[in-house]
Amino acid sequence: MADTLVRAAPVQATGPRRRTRTRPGPRSGIAYLLAAPSLAILLLGLGYPVYWQVITSLQEFGLAQQFGQPPEFIGLDNYARIFGEDDLWAVVVRSLLFCMVNALLTVGIGLALALLMRAVRPWVRIILQSCLLLAWAMPMVAAVTVWRWLFDWRTGVVNWLLVQVGFDGYAGHNWLAQPLSFFFVATVIIVWMSVPFVALSIFAGLTQVPDEVLEAARIDGAGAWQTLRHILVPMVRPVIAIVLLLQVIWDLRVFAQIRLLQDSGAPVSETNLLGNFIFELGIGRQDFAGAAAVSILVLVLTVLLSWPYVRSLMKELS
Amino acid sequence: MTAARTRRRVGRGALGALALLVAALWVFPVYWMVLSAVTPDAYLRTSTPSFLPTHFTTGNLEAVIGGSGFGTALRMSLAVTLVTVLAVLVFAFLAALAISRFEFRGRRSFVLAVLFVQMLPAEGLFIAQYKMLSTASLLNSVLGVSVLYTAAIVPFTIWMLRGFVASTPAELEEAAMVDGLSRFQAFLRITLPLLAPGLVASGVYAFLQAWNEFTVALVALPSESAQTLPLWLRTFLAASVNRGVNWAEVMAASSLLAVPVIIFFLAVQNRMTSGLVSGAVKG
Numbered sequence: 001m002a003d004t005l006v007r008a009a010p011v012q013a014t015g016p017r018r019r020t021r022t023r024p025g026p027r028s029g030i031a032y033l034l035a036a037p038s039l040a041i042l043l044l045g046l047g048y049p050v051y052w053q054v055i056t057s058l059q060e061f062g063l064a065q066q067f068g069q070p071p072e073f074i075g076l077d078n079y080a081r082i083f084g085e086d087d088l089w090a091v092v093v094r095s096l097l098f099c100m101v102n103a104l105l106t107v108g109i110g111l112a113l114a115l116l117m118r119a120v121r122p123w124v125r126i127i128l129q130s131c132l133l134l135a136w137a138m139p140m141v142a143a144v145t146v147w148r149w150l151f152d153w154r155t156g157v158v159n160w161l162l163v164q165v166g167f168d169g170y171a172g173h174n175w176l177a178q179p180l181s182f183f184f185v186a187t188v189i190i191v192w193m194s195v196p197f198v199a200l201s202i203f204a205g206l207t208q209v210p211d212e213v214l215e216a217a218r219i220d221g222a223g224a225w226q227t228l229r230h231i232l233v234p235m236v237r238p239v240i241a242i243v244l245l246l247q248v249i250w251d252l253r254v255f256a257q258i259r260l261l262q263d264s265g266a267p268v269s270e271t272n273l274l275g276n277f278i279f280e281l282g283i284g285r286q287d288f289a290g291a292a293a294v295s296i297l298v299l300v301l302t303v304l305l306s307w308p309y310v311r312s313l314m315k316e317l318s
Numbered sequence: 319m320t321a322a323r324t325r326r327r328v329g330r331g332a333l334g335a336l337a338l339l340v341a342a343l344w345v346f347p348v349y350w351m352v353l354s355a356v357t358p359d360a361y362l363r364t365s366t367p368s369f370l371p372t373h374f375t376t377g378n379l380e381a382v383i384g385g386s387g388f389g390t391a392l393r394m395s396l397a398v399t400l401v402t403v404l405a406v407l408v409f410a411f412l413a414a415l416a417i418s419r420f421e422f423r424g425r426r427s428f429v430l431a432v433l434f435v436q437m438l439p440a441e442g443l444f445i446a447q448y449k450m451l452s453t454a455s456l457l458n459s460v461l462g463v464s465v466l467y468t469a470a471i472v473p474f475t476i477w478m479l480r481g482f483v484a485s486t487p488a489e490l491e492e493a494a495m496v497d498g499l500s501r502f503q504a505f506l507r508i509t510l511p512l513l514a515p516g517l518v519a520s521g522v523y524a525f526l527q528a529w530n531e532f533t534v535a536l537v538a539l540p541s542e543s544a545q546t547l548p549l550w551l552r553t554f555l556a557a558s559v560n561r562g563v564n565w566a567e568v569m570a571a572s573s574l575l576a577v578p579v580i581i582f583f584l585a586v587q588n589r590m591t592s593g594l595v596s597g598a599v600k601g
Contacts, residue, residue, distance in 0.1 A: 031420035045469020049446030275441030
């Protein structure tokens with residue numbers, strides 16, 4: 001839910017350039033005044049933390065510094081120390097894998113549902129859209145809580161259903177105790193939460209494919225599959241590209257869902273993703289320098305990944 | 319010809335059935351949350367779950383609302399959300415005016431910065447934010463967490479409002495000024511009413527973000543007495559994990575967090591997403 005309406009934004013990327021009427025010249029003093037409060041809060045809430053992290057990641061920040069010693073500049077030692085640990089690399093690989101699997105699954109299922117919406121009667125489509133919206137509207141913490149109840153080892157619906165269809169081994173199966181099935185549950189939750197946005201965005205793109213084009217394809221004898229492959233999918237490719245990019249960015253930063261699922265007693269060190277690793281390092285073990293170094297890695301990755309998205313948004317600004 | 323049509327109709331029927339199945343699958347967790355919330359816990363512990371509301375009760379909800387923590391967390395959530403929404407609206411509105419109505423040096427860089435910081439993940443910043451608040455003695459305070467929320471929400475809101483301001487013609491305002499109104503009066507009477515839908519949409523967006531937020535709250539509000547509702551829900555569940563979870567009450571707690579948001583979301587969603595999505599896609 002945290003991303004509810006941010007998730008409505010990317011489609012703007014495919015939008016038209018709107019001519020903005022701007023007044024040139026002498027009144028720019030007022031413009032600075034108007035932008036000042038936002039600029040101030042951004043510098044305070046985001047700018048200063050980034051600055052602090054860069055500085056801290058280059059300093060010795062141990063117990064002595066906790067008690068007021070001035071920090072010592074040690075260059076890239078923190079980076080060398082943290083990136084020399086196998087722990088971190090295990091987390092990085094796990095995060096990247098998790099991110100890719102989730103992003104691809106989400107966009108794949110989202111595309112399939114968008115095409116399904118296009119193929120069915122309006123009343124069926126409205127039911128499907130409403131159900132997706134309900135899932136989309138769920139606050140993240142409430143969603144994870146419900147899924148924990150569904151996957152509950154004793155009286156959860158999932159185990160009950162599996163036993164009903166013949167998998168007796170799942171009676172009392174604890175999904176969250178093993179890393180692999182833990183990530184399976186996490187993937188189910190994240191895909192469930194993210195698909196509505198992707199499906200509705202791609203569907204919005206599909207509705208823009210002109211009827212004449214589809215008509216022409218039919219007259220030329222194109223079958224359903226050919227129409228799909230050569231007309232529909234290529235025409236919504238820009239939307240697909242943007243939602244895929246956003247999913248990659250968002251799934252790289254999965255933290256809260258993992259943290260909440262770990263509460264059930266999952267093996268923490270084997271289920272941590274990047275965000276959880278930073279949290280544990282910084283707030284758990286008070287290794288602020290190391291946590292700052294890993295945070296910088298996350299920020300750099302995000303900025304690199306965001307670049308195409310931001311560029312496509314900038315096009316809108318004339 | 320008729321054979322093809324029949325085949326198409328059958329195919330459509332099968333797809334329709336599939337779509338309804340998917341719809342049921344997607345909505346089930348929401349339904350199950352609400353159903354469990356109004357079912358006595360004893361009936362949730364049976365070996366065969368019941369999928370219909372056969373034993374309706376409001377007992378779980380009453381227990382949760384009357385229980386310790388809910389009132390405090392609700393007040394905290396309301397305070398943080400209110401402060402954040404107001405700050406976001408004022409700041410973002412002014413900045414949106416600046417970038418869509420004025421040409422100034424650094425405008426492009428400002429927009430670029432706004433778009434980039436909107437992508438920054440809380441997970442890449444929360445260690446520094448935690449240190450910052452603890453140094454300023456603002457951990458567990460409404461002010462501290464509101465500053466972080468405002469900074470996180472303002473960028474997207476500026477972008478959203480920019481679209482609304484840009485589509486409000488400045489000519490109308492100028493015409494009113496020719497008719498003798500001052501710039502401020504013209505703005506107040508002509509432009510502001512046209513921007514109302516945009517402000518409502520931005521306010522709702524900020525509300526949903528602040529109300530549901532978990533990650534930043536986790537680091538900024540470590541004390542149990544300063545928890546917002548999402549943190550409280552987590553504690554509520556965690557407290558009972560070791561002695562067998564009372565899922566009926568946990569689902570009642572989840573529903574108390576989620577149902578107002580869902581209603582709010584659905585009430586305004588149509589206007590908001592149709593403005594954002596289809597308006598943008600259509601071109």
